[in-house]
Amino acid sequence: MDLTVSLGTLRLANPLIAASGCFGYGVEYAGAIDLASLGGVAVKGLFLAEREGHPPPRIVETPSGMLNAIGLQGIGVHRFIAEKLPELRRLGAVVFVNICGTTLDEYVELARILSDAEGVAALELNISCPNIKEGGITFGCSLTGTHSVVSAVRKVTRLPVIPKLTPNVTDVASFARAAEEAGADAVSLVNTFLAMAIDVETRRPRLSNIVGGLSGPAIRPIAVRMVYECRQAVRLPIIGMGGIATANDVLEFLIAGASAVQVGTANFVDPLLWGKLIDGLTGYLTRHGIERISDLTGTLDTTKREHAWISS
Numbered sequence: 001m002d003l004t005v006s007l008g009t010l011r012l013a014n015p016l017i018a019a020s021g022c023f024g025y026g027v028e029y030a031g032a033i034d035l036a037s038l039g040g041v042a043v044k045g046l047f048l049a050e051r052e053g054h055p056p057p058r059i060v061e062t063p064s065g066m067l068n069a070i071g072l073q074g075i076g077v078h079r080f081i082a083e084k085l086p087e088l089r090r091l092g093a094v095v096f097v098n099i100c101g102t103t104l105d106e107y108v109e110l111a112r113i114l115s116d117a118e119g120v121a122a123l124e125l126n127i128s129c130p131n132i133k134e135g136g137i138t139f140g141c142s143l144t145g146t147h148s149v150v151s152a153v154r155k156v157t158r159l160p161v162i163p164k165l166t167p168n169v170t171d172v173a174s175f176a177r178a179a180e181e182a183g184a185d186a187v188s189l190v191n192t193f194l195a196m197a198i199d200v201e202t203r204r205p206r207l208s209n210i211v212g213g214l215s216g217p218a219i220r221p222i223a224v225r226m227v228y229e230c231r232q233a234v235r236l237p238i239i240g241m242g243g244i245a246t247a248n249d250v251l252e253f254l255i256a257g258a259s260a261v262q263v264g265t266a267n268f269v270d271p272l273l274w275g276k277l278i279d280g281l282t283g284y285l286t287r288h289g290i291e292r293i294s295d296l297t298g299t300l301d302t303t304k305r306e307h308a309w310i311s312s
């Protein structure tokens with residue numbers, strides 16, 4: 001049975017990647033999980049400089065999901081390269097570095113720096129974080145902004161460039177198209193949905209930032225629909241995510257058109273879910289007599305259903 005998948009020139013052992021912001025810098029999990037057994041690890045979003053993020057409260061549980069407004073707290077790219085990357089390399093992790101900028105130049109600078117660092121497999125451009133006001137999502141919510149970030153980064157790196165799309169737009173497929181035209185190697189989607197929760201007793205927002213990003217199973221059907229729409233619009237490989245917690249959830253994204261998936265919020269519920277996902281996927285392939293998991297991508301059957309009650 002073949003679980004390997006390809007994202008352009010990048011070959012992964014299986015389609016399961018840890019999602020950015022939900023798996024630290026990967027090394028924190030090394031005592032519990034063999035990082036080399038994952039398809040990849042997308043590390044917490046990095047700016048050039050260290051950032052403190054928003055003050056607490058910055059996480060709230062919601063029905064079938066969670067709301068976060070971390071505000072991209074992070075150690076900055078230089079400390080990441082010095083303190084985390086050597087260990088990730090030693091552990092055999094396929095590292096997707098999620099990069100964030102407030103300006104186009106910052107994305108370019110980050111891409112340059114990371115292209116010279118040994119052990120980076122791909123750059124995931126975070127142009128979709130709903131929790132910061134400056135930069136980031138401003139690019140991701142504008143077609144020209146998306147195009148200009150991707151093409152500027154494309155010019156300075158040979159690493160695979162994977163813009164991460166926001167679901168907070170009307171027509172996500174047009175953003176996938178803009179990314180493709182600008183030279184992206186793949187797209188990943190979705191980031192979190194802009195949302196808020198209120199404590200009615202105090203009439204205060206539950207997050208210090210007032211609004212935050214919704215993730216977890218609550219968003220999955222919308223994310224699956226968006227992956228399906230992007231599959232119709234572009235030829236690029238798609239990395240799908242949003243609420244994946246079981247092998248069946250992974251399969252939904254693959255059948256909708258994703259070549260690989262990321263798992264985020266579910267890590268907070270069960271950090272050891274990876275083995276169960278792999279077992280569920282291999283069980284499915286065996287039951288359906290499918291040799292290669294990559295053969296499932298985009299195999300949604302949209303032929304009209306027979307309505308037994310109409311013909312009888």
Ligand SMILES: Cc1cc2nc3c(=O)[nH]c(=O)nc-3n(C[C@H](O)[C@H](O)[C@H](O)COP(=O)(O)O)c2cc1C
Nearest residue numbers: 019020021045068126190191215216242243264265
């Ligand atoms: C606490 C938290 C922090 C996140 N931080 C990042 C980040 O730094 N960069 C990024 O691109 N996405 C970030 N995300 C978004 C996730 O990577 C993912 O796109 C989203 O949560 C949907 O997947 P899920 O439902 O499996 O969590 C974060 C999500 C959560 C819940």
